[in-house]
Amino acid sequence: MYKATLIPGDGIGPEVIRAATEVIEAAGVKISWEEKLIGQSAMAKYNNPLPEDTVSSIETNRIALKGPSTTEIAKGFRSANISLRQRLNLYANIRPIKTIEGVNTKYKDIDLVIFRENTEDLYMGIEHMVGKDAAESIKLITRDASERIASMAFNYALREKRRKVTCGHKANVMKLSDGLFLSSVRSIASKYPDIEYQEMIIENLFMKMVMNPEEFDVIVLPNLYGDLLSEMCAGLVGGLGLVPGVNIGVEAAVFEPTHGTAPDLAGKGIANPTAAILCGVMLLNHIGEKEAADRIYNSVKRVIREGKYVTRDLGGSYSTMDMTKAVIDNL
Ligand code: ATP
Secondary structure (H helix, E strand, O other), X not given: OEXXXXXXXXXXXXXXXXXXXXXXHHOOOOEEEEEOOOOHHHHXXXXXXXXXXXXXXXXHHOEEEEOOOOOOOOOOOOOHHHHHHHXXXXXXXEEEEEOOOOOOOOOOOOEEEEEEEOOOEHHHOOEEEOOOOOEEEOOEOOHHHHHHHHHHHHHHHHXXXXXXXXXXXXXXXOOOHHHHHHHHHHHHHOOOOOOEEEEEEHHHHHHHHHHOHHHOOEEEEOHHHHHHHHHHHHHHOOOHHHXXXXXXXXXXXXXXXXXXXXXXXXXXXXXXXXXXXXXXHHXXXXXXXXXXXXXXXXXXXXXXXXXOOOOHHHXXXXXXXXHHHHHHHOO
């Protein structure tokens, strides 16, 4: 029996996370889930968006499955997600973006993985007003953090027999900060002569991604560009309801869908559970339950390919739980 932390989150979080745990259970992997709160639900109960109890549960279990959590725009408490990543030093955000047959998109054969630095850049939240009419945000980039995300990306490429790593940057303008990120990635790349290495100015990378996404393989990016590109890439393969992700460091791994709380869908039972279920697949691979992970992945692919028991975003009319049941029946 494994032990892991379960954070249902806010909005559609509890609905899709439940789908994922039901599928894992049906696949025969026994996990004892320790349920904890974060974000809005934690604020409501403890007046604290990131309770200590939640952090220490993840520190102990070292694995968590997490739903999205609410962060207010331009006001309110600091993003609990960002605080969690910094507290647990979850320095990499990894998002596999892969075409799923049967999803109605313009693109075919996309199979790439984004490695986004997760702890610094403009997302450190170091900002202040300069007088009444100006605001300043600090973009912090360090060699250590840049080298460790690059090492993770190159190690992954080597292990998974990927052919190419692309580094995105804007070092032509931000010569010091992005320049340091670029030179750090370059120094790691030089240790992997068998993997093709490519550098691209970020807007060019976005354009090429829209034109020929199938040409990309592993991509390594600083925090802000990584956030933007991974959401755009989710759109290329059919939307946010399909793409899983993990925030990972040395001590812990928090598996979490790319999508947010989707307030427009919350409570209606119609959100696509795929992203959450595929987070479950990543979690199972992480703990060595590869056979169960493959069975779930194949079942999800089959349900989507057949296109019958799917949610509205995939052109169907079925509920989150109907689609989940179809995945379970196909296991
Ligand atoms: P948040 O503020 O938490 O980021 P949001 O609505 O701004 O919430 P998302 O939750 O990422 O951002 O959702 C953007 C849109 O994508 C939603 O309005 C919703 O229609 C769609 N969406 C997101 N997740 C799913 C899902 N699992 N299934 C179907 N549609 C989804």
